[in-house]
Amino acid sequence: MAPFRLNATAASLLGFLHERPMAGWDLVNTAQERIGNFWSLTPSQVYRELAAMAEAGLIAAGERGKRDRQPYALTDAGRAAFEEWVSQEPGTETIRFPLLLTLAFGDHLPPDRLAAILDQHRAKHAEQLRHYERQRAEIPPSFREAHPAAVATLDFGIHYERAVVSWFDQLPVSLRGDNAAQ
Amino acid sequence: MAPFRLNATAASLLGFLHERPMAGWDLVNTAQERIGNFWSLTPSQVYRELAAMAEAGLIAAGERGKRDRQPYALTDAGRAAFEEWVSQEPGTETIRFPLLLTLAFGDHLPPDRLAAILDQHRAKHAEQLRHYERQRAEIPPSFREAHPAAVATLDFGIHYERAVVSWFDQLPVSLRGDNAAQ
DNA sequence: TGGTACATGTAACATGTTACATGATTAG
């Protein structure tokens, strides 16, 4: 058996499979819900990683259920691989922010066009922030105590979006114009 | 000539080539300096994109200089392709934050190990913040007025790192332990 | 004259994205 180098995406799937056997579809949705705010993945990727991990013996396919659902269960090898992954030092985050590129090259754009783009993106981030805050407010105390890490990752989103919005708001008028919706 | 779909990385190289013809090496360094905080790229990528863009006629190779430097100059086609790219609505940012994955799956880790990891990453971000703030303080007023966008992207970094550090600091003791260096 | 920084690139592979094809089940 080749030593199969786990990537973070595959490892996350193993992480979720600790809870119960799941099919690709479940994993896509679970991942979206639980780590989607800071780790993106597509269905294609999930199915590919599952196939590769099944091949490598980290998960075992069960019997297909309704609608051809293919459940996978964690194996001992999978559990071991996950343990190894999770105890590694996590790497640095990657941020790729196209808006900042547009801004950096903003000299090539009419000022009001740039201002409009900034304005629109500010609105999106403000909305995302409201969304997180609504979620935060709805967490029952029991959950808060049982899953402090889940709350902490949500809080990260809140801190991040607040920073982004306040960054927009401190931009000089020369860049953002004065049409910004406060 | 195929219509050559520009990606953000390639477009950025064109952006820099507006200033003067440059070789791959210059572009790697310029990009690292000017957009590296929110857009990562490797030398390999740069050379590949340059080759592809030269092939597509967006840039023209000049005569090789010292140390085999291969300068590229923007062509009219390149200028046009850049204009088109920069006037597009920029897409959403992508964030991939491995530490948050480790935190989300932190139940599989001894609490003090998780706390140590968090502590270490807090220190890194605090250092990065100090670095940005030092840079910010060194900007001469003349530059500030001439290049507001460059200042704004740096300010983004500052806002971001402040948010990250303050997020670390509000984590419950149950997660971060009490060994955190304030 | 030997080490360091400069400079270019290729190759192989890993990961991520997009588009599409197929069919099952459920709700109206």
Place this chain on the structure above:
DNA sequence: CTAATCATGTAACATGTTACATGTACCA
């Protein structure tokens, strides 16, 4: 009966990463 949603996947391609090979010029 039909549309929406569930569910699985493949294929093709784009992008990103890592490791390596090659040689140049400067400077101590």
